[in-house]
Amino acid sequence: MKAVVWCAPYKVAVEEVPDAKIINRRDAVVRVTSTAICGSDLHLVDGFIPFMKAGDVIGHEPMGIVEELGPGVDQSKVKVGDRVVVPFPLGCGECFFCRRQLWSCCDNTNPKPRLAEELFGQSTAGILGYSHLTGGFAGGQAQFLRVPLADVNLQKMPEDLTDHQALFLSDIFPTGYMAAEACDIQPDDTVAVWGCGPVGQFTIRSAQLLGAGRVVAIDDEQRVPERMEMARRAGALVIDMHDQYVHDRLLDITGGLGPDVCIDAVGMEAHGYTALTAAYDKIKTNLFMETERPHALRQAIECCRKGGTVSIPGVYGGFSDKFPLGALMNKGLTIKTGQTHVHRYIGELLGHIRAGRIDPSFVVTHRMPLTQAPQAYEMFREKQDGCIKVVLDPAR
Numbered sequence: 001m002k003a004v005v006w007c008a009p010y011k012v013a014v015e016e017v018p019d020a021k022i023i024n025r026r027d028a029v030v031r032v033t034s035t036a037i038c039g040s041d042l043h044l045v046d047g048f049i050p051f052m053k054a055g056d057v058i059g060h061e062p063m064g065i066v067e068e069l070g071p072g073v074d075q076s077k078v079k080v081g082d083r084v085v086v087p088f089p090l091g092c093g094e095c096f097f098c099r100r101q102l103w104s105c106c107d108n109t110n111p112k113p114r115l116a117e118e119l120f121g122q123s124t125a126g127i128l129g130y131s132h133l134t135g136g137f138a139g140g141q142a143q144f145l146r147v148p149l150a151d152v153n154l155q156k157m158p159e160d161l162t163d164h165q166a167l168f169l170s171d172i173f174p175t176g177y178m179a180a181e182a183c184d185i186q187p188d189d190t191v192a193v194w195g196c197g198p199v200g201q202f203t204i205r206s207a208q209l210l211g212a213g214r215v216v217a218i219d220d221e222q223r224v225p226e227r228m229e230m231a232r233r234a235g236a237l238v239i240d241m242h243d244q245y246v247h248d249r250l251l252d253i254t255g256g257l258g259p260d261v262c263i264d265a266v267g268m269e270a271h272g273y274t275a276l277t278a279a280y281d282k283i284k285t286n287l288f289m290e291t292e293r294p295h296a297l298r299q300a301i302e303c304c305r306k307g308g309t310v311s312i313p314g315v316y317g318g319f320s321d322k323f324p325l326g327a328l329m330n331k332g333l334t335i336k337t338g339q340t341h342v343h344r345y346i347g348e349l350l351g352h353i354r355a356g357r358i359d360p361s362f363v364v365t366h367r368m369p370l371t372q373a374p375q376a377y378e379m380f381r382e383k384q385d386g387c388i389k390v391v392l393d394p395a396r
């Protein structure tokens with residue numbers, strides 16, 4: 001079968017790889033019909049996530065049709081021929097964490113926990129197509145995908161939704177939703193969202209679904225005008241990080257208080273123009289003396305009103321320097337974060353889609369053959385051709 005493989009930093013390729021097959025009794029094989037590229041995949045391509053090996057199949061936002069089931073799968077939950085979305089974290093459904101709906105913290109689905117134990121103190125869940133730190137599972141940017149514990153992980157989708165309406169339940173819609181939901185948003189709250197990428201877009205709309213009084217979106221008007229425009233169309237007030245001093249603008253529009261809720265939907269590869277620390281991060285990460293560039297997160301903490309909440313859906317992998325712990329502590333901020341507990345949100349978000357409150361297909365700007373994955377990665381990474389979200393089609 002054909003699949004997208006990670007070759008080395010800045011290089012992915014489409015190669016013939018061994019077919020996905022049933023290995024354990026509760027596995028499924030899914031024929032992938034649509035599979036998206038995520039900002040998290042850029043962290044792999046840019047070499048920010050450790051423990052990748054040449055030849056690893058990547059991708060963690062897939063959906064498709066169940067092709068084959070192992071003999072141990074509970075067929076009252078899923079059958080051959082079902083149309084399914086696959087959440088990016090794998091749950092077991094039975095451990096301490098899954099029972100508390102903390103699916104991305106599952107204790108049983110990372111078969112290589114040693115690396116994560118060393119880096120994080122404890123291992124988190126296995127994640128499809130996302131390095132040997134999270135299990136070394138072959139990912140979903142492929143014609144076929146093996147999914148362990150299929151009766152827990154496969155999420156059946158109604159036939160009347162299109163792929164582009166259902167696909168983002170695998171990751172970015174629940175991710176934006178969890179980031180906003182964690183903040184106990186009140187009707188008069190100002191919610192500021194850093195990053196207008198796909199995750200930022202779903203965060204903006206989720207904050208609105210949850211009743212935010214006002215949403216402000218921050219990104220780079222010169223580099224990604226189409227993302228700013230998409231945020232404006234959703235009703236957000238937009239601040240250009242490029243030529244406005246973000247902190248002053250946010251305080252101006254909140255009567256000097258700062259936003260009640262600040263959400264970092266940028267993650268470990270933030271750009272910065274105004275702060276000296278941005279240059280510092282760039283030099284230190286290039287010299288491998290720091291693992292990430294937390295520019296947006298620092299700014300979110302500095303801007304947030306006293307007693308407010310900072311939510312971090314953006315991915316971080318290691319150790320950040322110049323982290324404003326003093327501001328965090330003295331202003332009494334609450335931090336919310338995590339890899340998304342995708343399974344927990346599927347039913348609720350399907351409800352929003354079916355009620356017509358949101359149509360997740362709004363975010364798709366490109367659909368391309370899987371065979372053109374290297375070009376698709378390049379375009380998404382460089383923000384070319386107005387690219388906001390690319391879906392790959394494994395049948396082409």
Ligand SMILES: NC(=O)c1ccc[n+]([C@@H]2O[C@H](COP(=O)([O-])OP(=O)(O)OC[C@H]3O[C@@H](n4cnc5c(N)ncnc54)[C@H](O)[C@@H]3O)[C@@H](O)[C@H]2O)c1
Binds near residue numbers: 175223241
């Ligand atoms: N928590 C989770 O489970 C989860 C799931 C999916 C994605 N993510 C993470 O969410 C983040 C965003 O994903 P995406 O797909 O939207 O990525 P993306 O790369 O497409 O978008 C990031 C955006 O941030 C903007 N940006 C960069 N520096 C900025 C700054 N200083 N201030 C404001 N904006 C800035 C960029 O211009 C870009 O538009 C990534 O870190 C990704 O790994 C987390």
Ligand SMILES: [Zn+2]
Binds near residue numbers: 040041171
């Ligand atoms: Zn993702």
Ligand SMILES: [Zn+2]
Binds near residue numbers: 094099106
């Ligand atoms: Zn579990």
